[in-house]
Amino acid sequence: MKRDFEAPGRSPVFAREAAVATSHPLATSAALEVLQAGGNAVDAAIAASAVQAVVEPQMTGIGGDCFAIVTEPDGRMAGFNGSGGAPAGISTDYLAARGIEELTPTSPHSVTVPGAVRAWETLLKAHGTRSFETLFKRAIDYAENGFPVAPRVQHDWKDSVDRVSGSAAAKATYLPGGKAPDVGQIMKFPRLAETLKAIATGGADAFYTGPIADDIVSTLQELGAVMTREDLAACHTTAVSPVMRDYRGFTIAELPPNGQGVIALVILGILERFDLESLDPLGPERLHLEMEASRIGYAVRDKFVTDPGYMDICHTNLIAEDYLDQLAAMIDPYKKLAELPGTSLAPQTDTVYLTVVDKNGLSISFINSIFNSFGSGILAPESGVLLHNRGAVFHAKPGHANTIAGGKRPMHTIIPAMALKDGAPWLSFGVMGGHYQACGHAHLISNIIDYGMDVQMAIDFPRMFFDLDTHVLEAEKMIPQSTLDGLIAKGHEVRRATGAIGGSQAIMIDKANHTLIAGSDPRKDGHAAGY
Template sequence: MRRDFEAPGRSPVYAREAAVATSHPLATSAALEVLQSGGNAVDAAIAAAAVQTVVEPQMTGLGGDLFAIVTEADGRMAGFNGSGAAPKALSPELLAERGITAIEATSPHAVTVPGAVRAWETLLKAHGSRSFKQLLKRAIDYAQNGYPVAPRVNRDWQEAVGKLQSNAAATKYYLPKGEAPAIGDIMKFPHMAETLQAIADGGADAFYTGAIAEDIIATLKGLGGVMTLEDLAAAHTTAVAPVVRDYRGHTIAELPPNGQGVIALVMLGLLERFDLGSLSPIGPERFHLEMEAARIAYGVRDKFITDPNYMDIGHARLLSEDYIDQLSHLIRMDRKLPEVPGNSLAPQTDTIYLTVVDKDGLSVSLIQSVFQPFGSGILAPKSGVMLHNRGFSFKATPGHANTVAGGKRPMHTIIPAFGLKDGHPWLSFGVMGGHYQACGHAHLITNIVDYGMDPQMAIDFPRMFFDRETHALEAEKLIPASTLDGLKGFGHEVRRSSEPIGGSQAIMIDRAKGLLIAGSDPRKDGHAAGY
């Protein structure tokens, strides 16, 4: 497909040496600065991610988690699971004693150990070439001296005012004059700057032990939480082998559980059994097929996916051809499947995804999040660390795959991905948007593989997802009314989405031409760049 130059949009970035795509322009600039000064893709990715903890605080932060895939020029891949676990003392029994039957989004019990800072250090030791002191300079400067609030950041901030007002420290820190900052307002976070400087000087241990850790634990204990200094000190990043599956001659790699990456592969396995390319990319048949595959795959997710130490079935079984065949027989092209058992999705969430490819062919696919907007809304006041609420995914009662347990990692929505073609690096990509992400991966890949879109066009293309409770389809505004009418004819309830669905970044590696082709989502503030 070719871009219509009379329609709104932008071209992908073509570069020979290196490319980066993030959801914020200041993060893209930070990554480029590192690359052009001789740093590699991992160095640049960490510099960008650190900047985003400051300039996109509603999406990410030092108090969140991280996953990444690092791919060498020869196609060797390494996965990193930087998600934290529940406090050792947390259990269904403890919650029951306190009369808690469900973990609320702003509860101290929703705060699991933040894994991102340890993951940064692990990535640097494994593949980086620069120090924290070099890479955190821009983030420290923006926190100390200020940065202008971007338009999408402002929109998200306004919607989180109620949550921020429920915590005195968050109100003081994030609601100057009692309201969200306006577009272009200069925000400064001096306590966060001190914390970033401490990490730059002392590494991840400066975050997980000492004064910063004590501030985090005191804050949670003051609210009834049970996390301890020992829980924080035990934070670690797990090296994992990516899980791969072929889709029409392309090998797609995802990380294994506790993330939902295998569900994207289940979706692609289902879609591969249909002649998707013969359908209009914007027509009702394509979206019917995609949404039915998503509903089935997410039913699998909610039944099985959690910390792998607690799963009843291995992820390899979920990707077996006979199992996907069995699932595919549920799909009818002429009508909606009435029910998908075991499906109970939680609310949309907030995340940053970025990707970098350097001059030596090293690629990084990295995703970092505080889960919901501003996480738990609980701010550790002395360190300026906003704590995520990934434990909101846990069930408080026994009998579920994702029932809370001390030391257990919750099911994660955030998933980086990577694609190989003929065994060589081909596409570094990810999709933001909480539970949408697995569906978004399948949507992006089919846009490129089945419909011939370039990365920017594939990212721009309208999206659809389904409501977590009713399974009604929610369509972005650029999906035509005729498509919605067609979907209603298949038995779907359809409505317009009240907000953009997710976000995405991608870099395609064209080995034949020696090019990097990068795209970044217009649904966010950022952009792709290269040289």
């Protein structure tokens, strides 16, 4: 497909030396600055993420988790799981004794150990060339001296007033004058600036021990949580091998559980068994297959995917060919599957994403998140650390794969990804949007491989997802009504989405032409850049 230059949109960014794509312009600038000063892709990613932890507080922060894939020019990959576990003292019995049947998004028990800062340090030690002190300069400046609130950030901010009103510290920090800031209003986070300075000079230990850790723990314990200083001090990043599967001759790499990346491979494995290329990319036939494959994939996710130490099966069984045959056979191209099967699913055997490729061909696919918008809404008052609520995906009762347990990592929605062509790096990509991400990866890859879209067009292309409870399809407004009518005729219930679905960044590595081709989602404030 080719871009219509009379229609709204933008071209992908073509660069020769290096490229970066983030969801915020100040983060893109910070990453580009590091690259042009001689830093590598990993250095640039950390600098960008630190900036986003200040300027996109509704999406990310040092109180959240992080995952990354670093790929060498020859295709060698290293995966990093920077997600923290539940406090050691938590259990279903503990919750039941207090009458807690569900982990709500604002519950102090939804706060798991934040793994991001340890992950950043681990990434730098393994692949970086610069220090926190160098890479945090822009983030510290924005926190200390202020930054203008961007339009999409403000849109999310005003929709989260209730979330940040529950904590006196959060309300005082994020609601100046008792309301969300306006677009362009200058915001400052002086206490967060001091915390970033402490980490810059003292490393991750300054976050996980000492006064910052004491502030986090005391804040949570005052609210009834069982987080301890020992829980924070024990935080570590796990090195993992990406799980891979081919899609129409391209190798797609995702991180293994506790993330949902393997489900993107399940969805693609199902879709590969259908002739998508012959279908209208915006037609009901294509979107019916994509939604049915996704509904089945997410049923598989909810049945099996959790901390790998608690999984009943190996995640590789979920992408075995005979199992994918079994799943694909459930789909009727002409009508919605009335009920998702349960036992037959067993095999027979708000988030920021960014990506950087540097002048030496090192690439990083990087994602950092506090889960819901403004996370738990709980702000540690002295350190300015906003705490995520990733533990809200845990079940408070026994009997589920993702039931809470002390030290257990929750199932994660945030998933970085890479794709290889002929064994060499070809596409570094990711899709934000909570639970949508596995479906979003499949949609983006299909847009590029099945329909020949460039990276920007593939990112721009309209999206659809479904309500995880009711399975009602939710369509962005650029999907034509005729397509919705066709889906209704196949038995789906369909409604318009209340807003844009997710966000994405991607960089394609064109070895033949020695260029980088980068795209960034117009659903967010950011952009791609290169040189």
